[in-house]
Amino acid sequence: MKMSGGVEWALHCCVVLTAARQPVPAARLAELHDVSGSYLAKQLQNLARAGIIHAVQGHAGGYALTRDPAEITVLDVVEAVDGPRPAFQCTEIRQRGPLATPPEQCIRPCAIHRAMTAADEAWRASLRAVTIAGLAQTVTDDNGPQVFAGMREWLLPLREAEPGEGDVGQPA
Amino acid sequence: MKMSGGVEWALHCCVVLTAARQPVPAARLAELHDVSGSYLAKQLQNLARAGIIHAVQGHAGGYALTRDPAEITVLDVVEAVDGPRPAFQCTEIRQRGPLATPPEQCIRPCAIHRAMTAADEAWRASLRAVTIAGLAQTVTDDNGPQVFAGMREWLLPLREAEPGEGDVGQPA
Numbered sequence: 001m002k003m004s005g006g007v008e009w010a011l012h013c014c015v016v017l018t019a020a021r022q023p024v025p026a027a028r029l030a031e032l033h034d035v036s037g038s039y040l041a042k043q044l045q046n047l048a049r050a051g052i053i054h055a056v057q058g059h060a061g062g063y064a065l066t067r068d069p070a071e072i073t074v075l076d077v078v079e080a081v082d083g084p085r086p087a088f089q090c091t092e093i094r095q096r097g098p099l100a101t102p103p104e105q106c107i108r109p110c111a112i113h114r115a116m117t118a119a120d121e122a123w124r125a126s127l128r129a130v131t132i133a134g135l136a137q138t139v140t141d142d143n144g145p146q147v148f149a150g151m152r153e154w155l156l157p158l159r160e161a162e163p164g165e166g167d168v169g170q171p172a
Numbered sequence: 173m174k175m176s177g178g179v180e181w182a183l184h185c186c187v188v189l190t191a192a193r194q195p196v197p198a199a200r201l202a203e204l205h206d207v208s209g210s211y212l213a214k215q216l217q218n219l220a221r222a223g224i225i226h227a228v229q230g231h232a233g234g235y236a237l238t239r240d241p242a243e244i245t246v247l248d249v250v251e252a253v254d255g256p257r258p259a260f261q262c263t264e265i266r267q268r269g270p271l272a273t274p275p276e277q278c279i280r281p282c283a284i285h286r287a288m289t290a291a292d293e294a295w296r297a298s299l300r301a302v303t304i305a306g307l308a309q310t311v312t313d314d315n316g317p318q319v320f321a322g323m324r325e326w327l328l329p330l331r332e333a334e335p336g337e338g339d340v341g342q343p344a
Contacts, residue, residue, distance in 0.1 A: 001175045003259040003288075011284045012265045034269040074287050087175040087259070093184045097206035099326055101315065111310035112183045115246050116175075119298035126291035138283035143273065154271055 006081045009035065010043040011135070014077055017053065018069045018136045019151040023062030028155065043081060050080030069136060075127035088116035178253045181207065182215040183307070186249055189225065190241045190308045191323040195234030200327065215253060222252030241308060247299035260288035 013029050026044055030037040044063055047053045052072055053063045065072065090113040094101045109117065139147055185201050198216055202209040216235055219225045224244055225235045237244065262285040266273045281289065311319055 001173060001254050001259045002257075002261070003173045005261075005263070007260070008263060008265060008284065015284075032269050032271065033265060034272075074284075074291075082173050085174075087173045088179070089174070089177075091177070091180060093180060093205060097204050099204065099319075099322060100206075101319075105315070108314065111307045111314065112180065112187075112246075114310070115299065115302040115307065118302075119246075119295045122298040123291045123295035126294040127287065130287040130290075135283045135287065138286070142280065142283065143277070147273075150271060 001087055003078070004082045006043040006046065007078050009033065009040060010047055010077050010081050011074065011132075013040070013044065013063075014047070014052065014065065014069070014072065014132045015135050015139065016151060016155075017063065017065050018132060019148040020064070020155050021152060022060055022156070023056040023064040024155055025062040028062065032151075032154070046081045047077065050076065052076055052080055065132070069132035070134075072132040073128045074130045074132075074135070075124055077132070078127055086117065086120040088113070088120065090116070173259055175250070176254045178215045178218065179250050181205065181212060182219055182249050182253045183246065183304075185212070185216065185235075186219070186224065186237065186241070186244065186304045187307050187311065188323060188327075189235065189237050190304060191320040192236070192327045193324060194232055194328070195228040195236040196327055197234040200234065204323075204326070218253045219249065222248065224248055224252055237304070241304035242306075244304040245300045246302045246304075246307070247296055249304070250299055258289065258292040260285070260292065262288070 012033060016029065016032060017024060026041050027037050029044070030040045033040065044053065048055060048063070051066055054066050056062060056064055090109060092106065092110075094110050095103055095106060108114075136148065184205060188201065188204060189196060198213050199209050201216070202212045205212065216225065220227060220235070223238055226238050228234060228236055262281060264278065264282075266282050267275055267278060280286075308320065
């Protein structure tokens with residue numbers, strides 16, 4: 001079982017966006033992360049589609065969070081990139097073979113399905129308990145406030161130096 | 173993120189084996205589940221490799237659980253089929269780009285990695301809390317004791333009628 005690698009990039013982008021005072025172009029986010037712009041664009045499009053970030057048009061255009069990072073959970077981002085489906089998909093094996101349980105007796109999910117659902121819910125509850133603001137706070141706690149101060153500074157100059165740059169890396 | 177479909181088959185086989193009084197040939201497990209023998213053999217090999225079931229040779233040969241089903245957890249089976257690696261694999265994105273955190277400052281996993289690890293542990297704890305015996309009990313609670321009685325009966329006759337049948341579907 002493997003989570004899409006895009007989840008990690010999407011989460012890093014969200015945390016970076018908490019530091020930005022203005023929308024950040026997709027190309028700038030890619031440069032900051034030293035990753036291909038087209039790969040990152042896909043993750044940003046997933047985030048935009050899920051309403052976590054939005055593209056601001058124009059000279060000072062780019063991506064910004066749509067709401068307070070304290071109101072965006074890690075689960076929101078995981079589901080934006082990897083989809084909302086549980087990892088376990090029940091195929092109703094109990095309804096197969098010579099001793100099959102008749103479908104009309106299969107109203108309730110089977111014991112295995114229920115165990116998997118409980119585990120999935122525990123996983124989701126844990127991811128729902130951490131927000132983007134919480135991640136940013138942990139980064140500050142770990143590395144000091146200069147990390148986000150430096151990031152904010154790095155994100156700004158280009159915006160001022162190149163006011164005409166307006167590629168927000170929008171979905172095609 | 174998707175769990176291997178083999179997990180579901182492996183769990184069903186383990187629950188069925190709690191009902192058997194004798195080792196059950198792989199072909200018989202496949203027949204009971206109405207599934208390809210070669211596909212099921214792969215899952216049984218995974219279970220055997222993990223020490224959850226073992227192949228008994230000879231006339232009354234087949235697969236049997238290696239220990240009390242109360243001592244086999246759902247997590248044991250999930251890891252036997254899907255491996256023990258967490259779904260999230262950190263690629264140390266913080267060490268990339270112009271604002272990279274120096275490796276020597278990355279002793280502790282980053283905030284995102286820690287959030288993912290906590291969720292993974294919550295998921296594993298939930299799967300570890302349910303045993304094969306517990307699943308079998310839930311099936312009995314849901315459908316009555318006749319389910320396992322019927323399974324036990326179905327699994328027996330062939331063993332007595334065909335004492336020479338010894339294909340245990342062992343790993344190649």
